[in-house]
Amino acid sequence: MADLLSEAGHPVHVLTRLRWNTAPVAASAAHVAAYLREHDLRDVLVVAHSKGGLIGKYAMLHEDPEGRIARMIAIASPFAGSLYARFLPHPHLRPFSPRDATVRSLGEQVDLNARITSIWGAFDPHIPGGSRLPRAVNLPLRTSGHFRIIGQPELLDAVARAAADVPGASPGPAGGAPGRSRPGMRSRAARPTVGPMDDILSTHPAKDTFDLPQLRAAIEAAARCASSCATCADACLHGDHVEHMVRCIDLDNQCAEICRTTADVLSRPGPNGDSWEEIVRACIAVCRECAAECGQHEHDHCQMCARDCTACADACEALLSVAD
Structure with a gap:
């Protein structure tokens, strides 16, 4: 190097x-x-x-x-x-x-x-x-x-x-x-700079209608958050005192689902009205709630999940800010 x-x-x-x-x-x-x-x-x-x-x-x-x-x-x-x-x-x-x-x-x-x-x-x-x-x-x-x-x-x-x-x-x-x-x-x-996700997004016919770096960041943050939440839920389920982790598991599963949906919708950025914005806003709300819950627990997986949820919400908010 x-x-x-x-x-x-x-x-x-x-x-x-x-x-x-x-x-x-x-x-x-x-x-x-x-x-x-x-x-x-x-x-x-x-x-x-x-x-x-x-x-x-x-x-x-x-x-x-x-x-x-x-x-x-x-x-x-x-x-x-x-x-x-x-x-x-x-x-x-x-x-x-x-x-x-x-x-x-x-x-x-x-x-x-x-x-x-x-x-x-x-x-x-x-x-x-x-x-x-x-x-x-x-x-x-x-x-x-x-x-x-x-x-x-x-x-x-x-x-x-x-x-x-x-x-x-x-x-x-x-x-x-x-x-x-x-x-x-x-x-x-x-x-x-242009990353791997940008490479394929830049080939989209509607590429001039969206901000490549912000869109890529939101897609990748949502995909990572979905994975983190799924892992956190599983870790909570198989850990000690699972009865104290019910809300965390529930929010993890909800967050994983909305983040998967968000990453999927944003990966298809063709003309789709304003529906994608509502999905992104829902993703932000659930990510913030999940981050707050996970952040209360000392487990390493909960702390890391909280950070990924926060990062996803931040990336989605940044995407909305350039779309307004």
Whole structure:
């Protein structure tokens, strides 16, 4: 990836001081900030993988008072944590739990996300919930994997296109997953890039009547929310004290159904009057209610489901705002 970016004319810095990247997120973010100051780098675009995305966002929030970091491209980053964190053998990986204070704190800071492009695979064995980030430019890929996607042409193309939106780039550091360091470069803010869903939507005869990025975001958010709600309902049903989870299970099932319907309707954007808007509004209402219910429970699956419900409602509201 460093070669790709360098050949495209972007000077690249690699932050080797992160070494195996086992330090806490806050400590690593301080290293990033120190490197930027030492080299007097400004308008930096950080390109980060896995834990590097958390480090980059923390640095943007807490270690960059001068605004040296303009944007970040994060690849397969556990912004919402990972359900598997508590089962991992290495203590330095357990902070990736959705309950971790740093993960939760970063997740609550959504305004900054507009400066982040998050890219992840169709299935990530380390982050089964994916890396969708509310209000960010989200680019899900067809390919799968956590480390394996790094060398995949689809990922390299997505990074190159995101970087190409920020001409005049110069270097900056990046963080990565344990054992990895990723390149970074300087840039201006990027516009949403075309993703896999856009590719097929752009062939639709009525493509000029809808906003491609917003439509894609709503479809993908609804599809992910439907899957999350179905999984959450099943997990609640097979967990302890199921009698206390009846409302959660009921709302999960309702939300999964309306989200499937919404994704299906939005995937057929031909002339259909205003009926799609009513369906989207119903989806927003149910997602908000489901998010509120799931958010009351401490189960990891409930917390992740609440975040996906919120992300779906946000994406649907954004779609309605451009349709008005």
